[in-house]
Amino acid sequence: EPEVTQTPSHQVTQMGQEVILRCVPISNHLYFYWYRQILGQKVEFLVSFYNNEISEKSEIFDDQFSVERPDGSNFTLKIRSTKLEDSAMYFCASSPWTGAGYTFGSGTRLTVV
Amino acid sequence: AQSVTQLDSQVPVFEEAPVELRCNYSSSVSVYLFWYVQYPNQGLQLLLKYLSGSTLVKGINGFEAEFNKSQTSFHLRKPSVHISDTAEYFCAVSGHSGGSNYKLTFGKGTLLTVNP
Numbered sequence: 095e096p097e098v099t100q101t102p103s104h105q106v107t108q109m110g111q112e113v114i115l116r117c118v119p120i121s122n123h124l125y126f127y128w129y130r131q132i133l134g135q136k137v138e139f140l141v142s143f144y145n146n147e148i149s150e151k152s153e154i155f156d157d158q159f160s161v162e163r164p165d166g167s168n169f170t171l172k173i174r175s176t177k178l179e180d181s182a183m184y185f186c187a188s189s190p191w192t193g194a195g196y197t198f199g200s201g202t203r204l205t206v207v
Numbered sequence: 208a209q210s211v212t213q214l215d216s217q218v219p220v221f222e223e224a225p226v227e228l229r230c231n232y233s234s235s236v237s238v239y240l241f242w243y244v245q246y247p248n249q250g251l252q253l254l255l256k257y258l259s260g261s262t263l264v265k266g267i268n269g270f271e272a273e274f275n276k277s278q279t280s281f282h283l284r285k286p287s288v289h290i291s292d293t294a295e296y297f298c299a300v301s302g303h304s305g306g307s308n309y310k311l312t313f314g315k316g317t318l319l320t321v322n323p
Contacts, residue, residue: 127310137251137297137313169276185250187311195241195258196311200250 095130096120100186100189107176107206115171117186126169127160127187127196129161133188143169176206209234209300212313221292221322227305228283228317241299241311242272242280251297255283268292293321 099118109115119126128140141151141161148161160172169188173180183203187196223280232238242254255266261276272283283297298314 125309129311136315137299140308141311142310168249178254187251195239195253196241198251 096197098186098188098197098199100202101133102202103200104203105205107204109178109206110175113176113204115172115186115204117169117171117174117199118167119169119186120190121167121196123188123190123197125149125189125191126161127173129185129198130197131184131185131201132144132179132182140171144194170190173204174205178206179204180204181206184196208314209302211240211298211300211314212246212257213298213315213317215301216315217318217320218285219320219322220288223287224313225286226284226292226319227287228296228319230281231237232279232281232298232300234279234300234302236302238300238302240264240272241301242266242270242281243297243299243313243318244268245295246298247294254283254296285289288319288321292319294319 101116118119126143129137131137139152141155142149158174162170163191183201186199189196210233212231220226222259240257243251244254245251255264256269257274259266265271270285272281274281295316295318297316301311
């Protein structure tokens with residue numbers, strides 16, 4: 095069964111550093127998403143991406159965050175200057191059409207120290 | 208906008224007992240509904256989804272859920288649970304009338320603990 099692949103599985107970074115989280119969505123999917131889950135809390139929407147542009151973003155997704163699909167296969171989330179409160183599990187997801195139910199990756203656990 | 212309420216944060220049950228995990232939603236538009244399962248230190252796995260048609264939806268691992276539009280509910284059930292069903296279960300909703308309704312909105316999750 096096709097999978098969404100995320101790398102790395104764990105990342106530890108110092109506060110103020112830039113991090114890039116990588117995702118390879120399912121190849122024929124058109125819609126891409128990033129979600130995050132702070133430890134013990136619910137899964138929160140960050141951003142959706144379609145047709146090479148952001149289609150929606152949440153209040154969490156401020157100027158420190160950006161997304162990119164640089165080569166038609168990878169989908170990246172960049173955090174420019176990490177804060178302690180950015181520590182969370184970050185999930186990438188993709189879907190073939192809106193509302194189809196997303197396939198999630200296994201996540202990247204980001205720890206900011 | 209949509210919201211999801213999972214009424215129980217924790218549900219302990221004994222092995223082979225039936226279980227129901229409750230989920231209610233609110234939305235101003237028609238919805239798609241989903242249940243995801245998260246095993247410890249793992250990602251989110253789709254259990255089942257309701258898009259249209261029959262209101263009783265069957266998923267993986269013997270789970271099923273029933274969409275009740277009048278009660279705005281989508282409760283998850285399993286007639287006999289196993290130890291391996293111990294996990295966090297998330298109910299989620301998305302609208303399907305365009306724009307910001309497409310994103311998934313999750314409930315806070317229900318931790319199902321199956322005891323021997």
